[in-house]
Amino acid sequence: MPDIDNLFTAVVLAADRGPADPVAAAAGVRCKSMTPVAGTPMVFRVLDALTASRQVNARILCGPPKSILDQEPALNALIASGQVQWFENQATPSLSALHVLQTLPDETPVLLTTSDHALLNAQMVDYFCSHARQSGCDVVVGVARHETVTGAYPQTRRTVTRLQDGAYCGCNLFAFLTPRARQAAVFWRRVESQRKKPLYLIRVLGLIAVAKYLLGRLSMEEALQRVSRRLGFRAGAVTLPFAEAAIDVDTAADWELVEKIVSNRNNFAAPDIM
Numbered sequence: 001m002p003d004i005d006n007l008f009t010a011v012v013l014a015a016d017r018g019p020a021d022p023v024a025a026a027a028g029v030r031c032k033s034m035t036p037v038a039g040t041p042m043v044f045r046v047l048d049a050l051t052a053s054r055q056v057n058a059r060i061l062c063g064p065p066k067s068i069l070d071q072e073p074a075l076n077a078l079i080a081s082g083q084v085q086w087f088e089n090q091a092t093p094s095l096s097a098l099h100v101l102q103t104l105p106d107e108t109p110v111l112l113t114t115s116d117h118a119l120l121n122a123q124m125v126d127y128f129c130s131h132a133r134q135s136g137c138d139v140v141v142g143v144a145r146h147e148t149v150t151g152a153y154p155q156t157r158r159t160v161t162r163l164q165d166g167a168y169c170g171c172n173l174f175a176f177l178t179p180r181a182r183q184a185a186v187f188w189r190r191v192e193s194q195r196k197k198p199l200y201l202i203r204v205l206g207l208i209a210v211a212k213y214l215l216g217r218l219s220m221e222e223a224l225q226r227v228s229r230r231l232g233f234r235a236g237a238v239t240l241p242f243a244e245a246a247i248d249v250d251t252a253a254d255w256e257l258v259e260k261i262v263s264n265r266n267n268f269a270a271p272d273i274m
Helices: 022-027 042-052 073-080 093-101 122-134 146-152 179-193 198-205 207-214 220-231 252-263
Strands: 008-013 056-062 085-087 110-114 139-145 161-163 166-176 235-239
Touching (some): 008 042, 008 093, 022 252, 042 056, 042 073, 056 093, 085 093, 093 179, 110 122, 122 139, 122 166, 146 166, 166 179, 207 220, 220 235
Parallel strands (some): 008 056, 008 110, 139 235
Antiparallel strands (some): 110 166, 139 166
């Protein structure tokens, strides 16, 4: 376990579209973050997982908007107690992340996740953070193999990136480990603003990499190497062995699945891999 001065500061992105969000609408709550799972709002589940982690020290919540926060006494009380620091969310997830990162010392390792990661637990956090530290990279993303996820939950539908060495699902876990890692947040902002312009991504990643991806000939290692060379920071990935790490709550169907998983959790035995 790292010393207390080198623990991660965890940032939780907790903004959404308010009651117009389909999950919030289905749950009848003011924002998706407050959607209950087994009676506990998702954002509290995420914050509790971070509290229980051996790798995390400070916790920062970015969002929900103050207009919503003022109507959530329990969340307001947690922030008022000083246990969690709150930042107003920005217009987009990347701007919110960049806004918070710019307030932290460059040498502070930062773990970024989202408030809809309702199945997150301390074991996942510790596994990801410890392996991210060992990677020697500036920025690390958490992924799970698609077969790991569908093997446990064949009914779930996840976004899949298919590479030469396998298919991967994102896990909404990102580590910013060095001062150079801040460049990744800036790049994320550029990608987000240009997401409807494929030629921009081709220029950034390189035509060869894009062509190899489309032909199914791009491996995870090569993709990360190309990103690292072109963007000036070393990017890495940690493959998590937990199917639940790749299941966040984007839809009402996801919410229903997560409720079932939590209600049956005593029947699951997470792999003891550390």
